Amino acid sequence: MTSWKEIDDCVKRWIAEAGERIRKSFSHSLSIQTKSNPNDLVTNMDKETEQFLIQNIRSHFPDHLILGEEGHGDRVNSMDGIVWIIDPIDGTMNFIHQQRNFAISIGIYENGVGRLGYVYDVTHDELYFAEKGKGAYMNDVQLPVLTEVPLEQSILAINATWLVKNTYFDPGKLAALALSVRGTRSSGSAALELAYVASGRFDSYITMRLSPWDFAAGKILVEEVGGIVTNLHGEPLDMLATNSVFASVPRLHSHISDEFLREK
Ligand code: IPD
Ligand code: CA
Ligand code: CA
Numbered sequence: 357m358t359s360w361k362e363i364d365d366c367v368k369r370w371i372a373e374a375g376e377r378i379r380k381s382f383s384h385s386l387s388i389q390t391k392s393n394p395n396d397l398v399t400n401m402d403k404e405t406e407q408f409l410i411q412n413i414r415s416h417f418p419d420h421l422i423l424g425e426e427g428h429g430d431r432v433n434s435m436d437g438i439v440w441i442i443d444p445i446d447g448t449m450n451f452i453h454q455q456r457n458f459a460i461s462i463g464i465y466e467n468g469v470g471r472l473g474y475v476y477d478v479t480h481d482e483l484y485f486a487e488k489g490k491g492a493y494m495n496d497v498q499l500p501v502l503t504e505v506p507l508e509q510s511i512l513a514i515n516a517t518w519l520v521k522n523t524y525f526d527p528g529k530l531a532a533l534a535l536s537v538r539g540t541r542s543s544g545s546a547a548l549e550l551a552y553v554a555s556g557r558f559d560s561y562i563t564m565r566l567s568p569w570d571f572a573a574g575k576i577l578v579e580e581v582g583g584i585v586t587n588l589h590g591e592p593l594d595m596l597a598t599n600s601v602f603a604s605v606p607r608l609h610s611h612i613s614d615e616f617l618r619e620k
Pocket of ligand 2: 570
């Protein structure tokens with residue numbers, strides 16, 4: 357039986373190598389394609405990074421399953437056993453337009469329980485990682501357990517789009533929420549936004565639609581420092597479907613849910 361320590365050593369090695377390849381790609385021209393719509397972008401580096409990670413996982417851990425955004429992994433229908441959930445580049449639009457604010461995201465689950473989570477900010481060389489029950493870290497620095505913050509002093513991560521267009525809530529309520537907090541931010545990488553909640557840079561994060569590879573690693577990070585990650589109805593996330601996502605420190609999570617997230 358492989359130990360979590362062995363898996364962790366491998367992941368950190370592979371992430372460092374993948375990050376180096378991505379940084380080197382900055383000086384080459386990218387091949388950019390669109391997926392579901394003209395703003396849903398994918399590059400050769402998204403595909404190559406996913407293939408690199410999956411080849412390594414398969415050769416070291418052949419009995420593990422892999423769910424990857426770009427489709428090079430397995431068809432995963434259940435969370436039984438060990439399942440890796442991978443986003444090779446989360447924040448592809450930022451990768452293309454800014455060459456920063458994107459991350460490699462890897463969450464490793466055992467029978468549906470998050471065991472290891474990694475969000476690697478490639479440009480800043482910052483690795484956020486957590487092991488269930490053993491704490492969360494940013495590089496070598498342990499992240500403290502989150503402290504509560506009143507709504508009016510909190511920073512909320514939310515994409516402006518959701519204030520005008522969403523199918524869940526009265527947009528007026530979300531606008532009222534945005535006006536009630538100290539400030540709002542939008543980074544364009546869900547994995548980094550969750551890592552920022554885990555490291556106290558954001559106090560909460562709300563988004564209407566994410567796929568499992570966007571939140572699999574970040575959820576483990578946030579929960580390891582005492583935060584709550586649910587959908588916008590306060591329910592557990594489905595690891596094999598798209599979900600709305602609401603991550604926050606516990607009391608703020610209740611406050612925002614009760615006051616602003618009532619359904620239409
Ligand atoms: C996207 C980013 C973005 C979120 C989108 C995701 P991608 O991931 O996480 O922040 O708002 O919903 O699709 O496509 O860059 O991997
Ligand atoms: Ca993503
Ligand atoms: Ca991606």
